[in-house]
Amino acid sequence: MIRQEAEEKGRIAAQKPIEQTTLVDMDVIECPYHTYKKLREEAPVNKDPVAGFFTVTCYPDVVKALKDTATFSSDVIDLMSPPEMRTRFEDYGGYPSVPTLITVDPPKHKFYRNPINKVFSQARVNQLEPYIQQLVDELIDKFIKDGKCEFVSQFTVPLPMIIIADQLGVPRSDIGRFKQWSDALTQQISGVSTREQRIAASKLMLEFQLYFAKVIEEKRANPTDDIISDLVRARMENGEPMSVPELLSVLNQLLAAGNETTTNSLSKGMMLMLQHPDQMQLALDDLTLVENLTEEVLRFDGPVQGLFRVTTCDTTLGGTFMPKGSAVMLLFASANRDEAQFAGAETFDIMRKNAANHVAFGQGTHFCLGAMLARKEMNLAFRTILTRMKNIRLAPGHADPHHEPSIVLRGLKELHITFDPA
Numbered sequence: 001m002i003r004q005e006a007e008e009k010g011r012i013a014a015q016k017p018i019e020q021t022t023l024v025d026m027d028v029i030e031c032p033y034h035t036y037k038k039l040r041e042e043a044p045v046n047k048d049p050v051a052g053f054f055t056v057t058c059y060p061d062v063v064k065a066l067k068d069t070a071t072f073s074s075d076v077i078d079l080m081s082p083p084e085m086r087t088r089f090e091d092y093g094g095y096p097s098v099p100t101l102i103t104v105d106p107p108k109h110k111f112y113r114n115p116i117n118k119v120f121s122q123a124r125v126n127q128l129e130p131y132i133q134q135l136v137d138e139l140i141d142k143f144i145k146d147g148k149c150e151f152v153s154q155f156t157v158p159l160p161m162i163i164i165a166d167q168l169g170v171p172r173s174d175i176g177r178f179k180q181w182s183d184a185l186t187q188q189i190s191g192v193s194t195r196e197q198r199i200a201a202s203k204l205m206l207e208f209q210l211y212f213a214k215v216i217e218e219k220r221a222n223p224t225d226d227i228i229s230d231l232v233r234a235r236m237e238n239g240e241p242m243s244v245p246e247l248l249s250v251l252n253q254l255l256a257a258g259n260e261t262t263t264n265s266l267s268k269g270m271m272l273m274l275q276h277p278d279q280m281q282l283a284l285d286d287l288t289l290v291e292n293l294t295e296e297v298l299r300f301d302g303p304v305q306g307l308f309r310v311t312t313c314d315t316t317l318g319g320t321f322m323p324k325g326s327a328v329m330l331l332f333a334s335a336n337r338d339e340a341q342f343a344g345a346e347t348f349d350i351m352r353k354n355a356a357n358h359v360a361f362g363q364g365t366h367f368c369l370g371a372m373l374a375r376k377e378m379n380l381a382f383r384t385i386l387t388r389m390k391n392i393r394l395a396p397g398h399a400d401p402h403h404e405p406s407i408v409l410r411g412l413k414e415l416h417i418t419f420d421p422a
């Protein structure tokens with residue numbers, strides 16, 4: 001199937017009557033933007049007929065819900081995965097799953113967030129620049145002479161993975177396992193995983209817990225200069241350190257939120273440049289545009305399509321009534337295509353003045369902890385690629401990259417390219 005066919009299928013899927021318009025459809029997942037547009041125009045807050053949750057697709061409504069944490073709670077674990085369906089890791093020698101950070105509302109949220117805020121601050125990320133640049137160059141060195149590569153496995157997967165492993169203070173030799181764990185985590189929230197996949201994912205999560213519980217104990221005994229040591233030293237509201245289950249939950253999020261998302265944004269940036277050679281040329285002619293290119297990639301096709309909230313009371317949003325206890329998916333990727341916010345929103349335009357006003361990193365309390373790091377990785381990677389690789393194109397026979405099946409995270413499975421070394 002060539003790209004135009006995927007587009008066409010996405011367009012056809014979006015032509016169904018609004019009562020039948022769902023996100024849980026493989027054609028929509030491959031190409032969701034026609035469906036988002038239809039929802040924005042006809043039912044900005046809609047109850048998905050297949051999934052049963054509400055979808056919020058317009059920019060102002062998404063932002064309103066993100067800011068109103070009292071009504072739109074992030075405490076979604078029970079709703080998304082009822083206790084009777086969840087694996088009790090403690091029954092298999094592991095640790096109970098507990099909510100932290102992304103699934104905790106204010107005021108408790110800050111007790112998890114404060115200890116790690118500084119680790120990913122702009123100042124700290126700026127200090128990491130030479131180190132990230134070196135990694136970018138080392139990865140490109142490995143394939144530059146070949147004139148071709150599978151960009152996802154050879155560049156966009158290892159870059160964020162090595163960075164997070166180094167920052168956590170665990171050996172790079174273990175990143176193959178990290179990738180498996182990170183994939184297991186993202187599959188669990190895909191919205192379309194099978195029972196077998198969920199069982200396999202639970203086994204991997206147990207493995208993750210046991211591995212990091214050991215690292216936590218080692219860092220408690222011999223703290224070093226890394227994130228896990230910072231976390232074990234941090235004190236909560238009651239003056240106590242975080243428990244092992246709490247620490248595992250935070251680490252779990254750093255691994256899942258930090259890897260897959262950055263990987264997908266890097267691959268998507270390359271793909272968008274290939275699909276829009278005029279825009280790539282603009283960046284080539286003026287490398288100072290790279291930072292805005294990064295923002296436009298995140299706006300135009302961000303890796304987190306949307307995330308969930310649960311209503312704490314009866315409420316109305318975008319004219320739609322939602323009873324207390326409703327699951328609500330805030331579609332960041334749709335908000336970022338809202339014409340009322342971004343003129344010509346369906347056009348990929350790296351000169352766009354307000355590209356950085358996107359909500360690809362969320363907004364408010366849960367605004368992405370790793371946004372500065374992700375931006376830095378993308379800026380350095382795109383700049384280096386544009387400098388070191390010329391005449392980049394999709395490899396023959398690979399003109400049709402596909403996305404992973406997920407309604408939440410959007411990423412290319414693989415991306416085969418050819419190029420001339422500069």
Ligand code: HEM
Pocket residue numbers: 074101102103113164253254257258259261262265302303304307332359360361362363365366367368369370371373374
């Ligand atoms: C392009 C890459 C990334 C994107 C698009 C992204 C997107 C997001 C979004 C949309 C949220 C908000 C969640 C919500 O409102 O419920 C979030 C939160 C979060 N992100 Fe990212 N993320 C990226 C990279 C990273 C990286 C590199 C890290 C860490 C190393 C990270 C760690 C986190 C954490 C821990 C949270 C939860 C924050 C909280 O609840 O206070 N993310 N991210």
